[in-house]
Amino acid sequence: MSDKFQDIINQLDNLDFKKLYQDDFLLTWDKSEDELKAVWAVADAIRELRENNKSAKIFDSGLGISIFRDNSTRTRFSFASACNLLGLEVQDLDEKKSQVAHGETLLETANMVSFMADVVGIRDDMYIGKGHEYQEEFSKSVQRGYEDGTLEQRPTLVSLQCDRDHPTQMMADTAHFNHYFDGVESLKGKKVALTWAYSPSYGKPLSCPQGGIGLWTRLGMDVVLAHPEGYEVMEDIVEMSKKQAEESGGSFTVTNDIAEAFKDADIVYPKSWAPFAAMEKRTKLYSEGDFDGIDKLEKELLEQNKEHMDWTVTEELMATTKDGKALYCHPLPADITGVSCEHGEVEASVFDRYRKDLYKEASFKPYIIAAMIFLQRVADPKAKLEELWNKDQPRVNDK
Incomplete structure (x- = not known):
């Protein structure tokens, strides 16, 4: 066994x-710090x-069920990669092609797809008060099926994003x-600027900024949440983050000044999101089937975004960070000025300079999801990992 692996x-x-x-793994703040560190390890x-x-296969057979109620590239393929890496096949539930379209209940759906499932990954992030609630209800449904004897095993759930948190993204x-630095302990005292940034589209979920402040305030970091007035996130998560910062020895600040957030930052994380109040309104309009109202709201929000086009990452702004060398991060895809849009979240020169780091950042997600599944399904993870190493079964038999 290599010294590094040991x-x-x-x-x-x-x-x-x-x-x-x-x-299940639904919210990072429902897990202890030791549990989070175990996932990273x-x-x-x-x-x-x-x-x-x-x-790294721990399954000889079985399914990983993916339920994406919103579009996805990175998270969809990360979940599939994680399941395949551990030995599971993946089946995507397309609700439009299922009996959900004919009124099948969530209780029934959850049990019908879970007969041979070991894990279910769910992304439901677009509607305030709905996504996390759906995941919790799915969890209760498979638990009931297991207790009733309908299911031979209870599949564990991994949130692939909800309206409150994006745990796989933030953990990755x-x-x-x-x-990039030197382990989780080295993050104590590091300043991270989690800021809103201009986008020519609207309706982007709140779960990334909320997930960021909900996780990084636990690690003793100096977290700054910056956004224009009117782009607030969920107040209960802000209050939770304040409390966590006090407990961890870090700090948590909210500002309406992007320059203040970037000044002397070790890490910058600029990302567009929709105002909480607007997301609440959109959820209500969808529930009422008011699509004309949704179109009107979208136009209003696009105009509102245009009032803050100066909230973009420039070379000048990056120069104000610590030694002018802050780590630029983004969950991707970024709106890149002059590349993917006329004017967006970040200048092309900044994005290009950090492209390698950004792709490396994204590469952690399949392993984070695999680790969540591994810890949910293996009683003695260290012994199993030692067994896998010593077994020395080639992943690719190219000899």
Whole structure:
């Protein structure tokens, strides 16, 4: 066994993460700090297995069910990659092609797709008060099916984004921070600027900024949330973040000045999102089937966004960060000025300079999802990881 792999899995010795076993992963703030650290450690271990051409399969058969109620590229393929890496096949539930379109209840749907499923990944992020609620109801439905004997095993759930949090994204982004700097402990005292940025589109979810402040305030970081007036996020998550910052020894600040947020920042995370009040209104309009109202709201929001076109990442703004060398991050896809749009979240020169880092940031997500599944399905993760290494089953048999 390599010293690097041994060092990675030895991190699990001092962590209490037993509650992750046969549990769901819906919100980062529902997990202890030890449980989050276990996910990062197992993700690194699984990546080390793959990079050494060792199979990470813990399943001989089974399904990973993906339910995407919003469009996705990175998260969809990250979930499929994670499931395949562990030995599961993936089946996507397209609700338009299912009996959901004919009025099938969530209780019935959850049980019908879960007969041989070991994990269900759900993305439901567009409607305030609906996404996390849907995931919780799905969880209760499969638990009831298991207790009733309908299901031979209870599949665990992984949130692939909801209206409140984007746990796989934020955990992957933080894994990137850990590797860029020197581990999670090195993040204490680091200033991270999580800012709104101009986009020529509207309706982008709140879950990334909320997930960021909900996670990074727990790690002793100095977190600054910046946005124009009127682009507030959920107040209960803001209040939770303030409390977490106090408990961790970090800080949490909200400002309406992007320059203040960027000044001396170690990490910048500029991302467009829709105002909370507008997302609430849109959810109501959808529930009423008022599509004319939705079109009108969209036009109003696009005009509102145009009032803040100066909220964009420029070379001049990046120069004000710590030593002019802050780590620029984004969950992707970014709206790149002069490339994907006329005027967007970031100048092309800034994006191009950080392109390698951005793609590396994205590459952590399949391993984070695989680690969540691994910890939910394996009672003794360290022993299993040692077994996989020593088994030395080639992932690619090219000899």
